[in-house]
Amino acid sequence: MLQLYFFPMACSLSSRIALLEAGLDAQYHFAHIWTKKVVDDDSDFRGVSPKGAVPVLVLENGERLTESAAVLQYIADLKPATGLAPAFGDPDRYRLQEWLSFIGAEIHKGFLYPTFWYKDDGSLSKPRARITPTLSVPSAHLADREFLVGDRFTAADAHLTWALLVLRPAGVDIAQWPSLSAYLERMQARPAVREAIATEMALRKTLAA
Amino acid sequence: MLQLYFFPMACSLSSRIALLEAGLDAQYHFAHIWTKKVVDDDSDFRGVSPKGAVPVLVLENGERLTESAAVLQYIADLKPATGLAPAFGDPDRYRLQEWLSFIGAEIHKGFLYPTFWYKDDGSLSKPRARITPTLSVPSAHLADREFLVGDRFTAADAHLTWALLVLRPAGVDIAQWPSLSAYLERMQARPAVREAIATEMALRKTLAA
Numbered sequence: 001m002l003q004l005y006f007f008p009m010a011c012s013l014s015s016r017i018a019l020l021e022a023g024l025d026a027q028y029h030f031a032h033i034w035t036k037k038v039v040d041d042d043s044d045f046r047g048v049s050p051k052g053a054v055p056v057l058v059l060e061n062g063e064r065l066t067e068s069a070a071v072l073q074y075i076a077d078l079k080p081a082t083g084l085a086p087a088f089g090d091p092d093r094y095r096l097q098e099w100l101s102f103i104g105a106e107i108h109k110g111f112l113y114p115t116f117w118y119k120d121d122g123s124l125s126k127p128r129a130r131i132t133p134t135l136s137v138p139s140a141h142l143a144d145r146e147f148l149v150g151d152r153f154t155a156a157d158a159h160l161t162w163a164l165l166v167l168r169p170a171g172v173d174i175a176q177w178p179s180l181s182a183y184l185e186r187m188q189a190r191p192a193v194r195e196a197i198a199t200e201m202a203l204r205k206t207l208a209a
Numbered sequence: 210m211l212q213l214y215f216f217p218m219a220c221s222l223s224s225r226i227a228l229l230e231a232g233l234d235a236q237y238h239f240a241h242i243w244t245k246k247v248v249d250d251d252s253d254f255r256g257v258s259p260k261g262a263v264p265v266l267v268l269e270n271g272e273r274l275t276e277s278a279a280v281l282q283y284i285a286d287l288k289p290a291t292g293l294a295p296a297f298g299d300p301d302r303y304r305l306q307e308w309l310s311f312i313g314a315e316i317h318k319g320f321l322y323p324t325f326w327y328k329d330d331g332s333l334s335k336p337r338a339r340i341t342p343t344l345s346v347p348s349a350h351l352a353d354r355e356f357l358v359g360d361r362f363t364a365a366d367a368h369l370t371w372a373l374l375v376l377r378p379a380g381v382d383i384a385q386w387p388s389l390s391a392y393l394e395r396m397q398a399r400p401a402v403r404e405a406i407a408t409e410m411a412l413r414k415t416l417a418a
Contacts, residue, residue: 067311069310101309110318122334123332
């Protein structure tokens, strides 16, 4: 069975969403990315992945795959009929990769990561100034589209859904981009998305306590 | 014919390397990413891509593809025999995607981008502290391997070659990671890599003057 190492409401949420959308069973391991411990057994998470970051997907053959862009495509390709990734050879496959890269690099690594890990204002004025032009890209794209790629939910939507959810605790109110808030509402109406968020929000609360 | 919008020695260098390695003809347009002007005709680069970032690959059908991870896979798939990307269905394809994501997010957007665009020390202490653990990942991986993925040059090598080249002007001496400096030397011995760098270094010098 597939295994996913995750941290509640971190970017591994999109891999959980993809697994649920694909109807794939998986074993989930809570990896505490602050302490680098696996919560199940208090073992060293760096023994699972030297990067110490989530997601880590343990494949059926025991190999470990990291990086959301790769993990999401791997999950999607296990269930091609779900359309979570356009088939290889479909030009939209490159659009999926384009969005996964943009979300991972510009929204996540360019803004969310420094916001949650660097914290101090000196590190954050430049990333903060960039998030508005950054978000104008998906906002314009989604003005007349239901999904990021083609006409169905893909792994790119799973990833953007996570990013948009986390923008609020990062201090960005997405209400200023009506196409993004309407999109997030549509995505959150999906049962798999709702289930993934409910599971991880419950776990997240155990951390704050 | 394919067209590539590039800025000399920016991350679009890896797309030029991939085009040359694949033996693909292309028209190259110098896009000035500081002024957002296309140098050919002084037109607005944001008219080509609202992101105002390179690379932009104009496909045979006129569509525009952005983000190195997507552009590199597109180029590679045009010439499958070159092995620039493992075929779809080959588990190594996900390893390629994993490395493209890591290089794009952790090395480029996490370190090189703030270094060259944010400049001030307040923004840079945290990214600078992270680059050593970040580079330990490819350094360990390449300790006993010639290439990042499988046993031949792929688009991931094109991308890491660019990132390693640019680390020096970003103030990081990669000599402290012998496996990385040996790797960079091997990559730079490749005719396509040498040609791409020579072309862009010559153009880069016109900027400094």
